Amino acid sequence: MHAQQLRSVVTIEQRGSGYDEAGQPSTTWSTFATVRGDVRHLSGTETIKADAVASVVKASVRVRWLEGIKAGMRLTVSGSVYEIRAVLPDIAGRRFVDIACETTNGY
Numbered sequence: 470m471h472a473q474q475l476r477s478v479v480t481i482e483q484r485g486s487g488y489d490e491a492g493q494p495s496t497t498w499s500t501f502a503t504v505r506g507d508v509r510h511l512s513g514t515e516t517i518k519a520d521a522v523a524s525v526v527k528a529s530v531r532v533r534w535l536e537g538i539k540a541g542m543r544l545t546v547s548g549s550v551y552e553i554r555a556v557l558p559d560i561a562g563r564r565f566v567d568i569a570c571e572t573t574n575g576y
Contacts (some may be wrong), residue, residue, distance in 0.1 A: 475505035479530060480545045481553075483539060501542065506532040508546055530568045536558070538566060 482498040487493045511527045528551060530544065542553045551570035558566045 474507045474531075475533070477506050477508045477530075477546050479508070479532060480507040481542060482545065483542050485559075487534060487538050498543065501537065504532045504535065506546075507529045509547060525569070525571055525573050527571045530570060531565050532568065533565060534563045535566055544568065544570060 479500045480503045485499050486499045487495055487497040500572055509529045509531075509532070511529055511553070513530045530551070538553070538556050540555055544551050544553060549572055551572045553568055553570045555569040557569065567573060
């Protein structure tokens with residue numbers, strides 16, 4: 470993996486729990502790691518969700534080897550938030566991790 474392939478700054482976040490100002494439970498996100506990665510958009514579709522049109526974009530993000538990334542986390546690239554669906558590590562070489570993710574944007 471060459472450094473010039475890792476063009477994007479990727480922030481990987483993990484879910485936490487906390488309370489809002491009213492004392493109600495709420496979901497919080499904390500930074501797990503900030504790394505450089507290669508983002509590739511694989512496909513895009515439009516769907517109807519809650520009577521509104523939403524676009525679904527599937528992407529693959531390759532980062533250098535990093536342990537602890539799990540499905541259920543999320544990542545942010547250039548202001549877009551992607552939900553991590555699967556983690557595919559290079560187990561034999563331990564050089565990289567491919568992250569399968571998707572984002573849904575309504576308009």
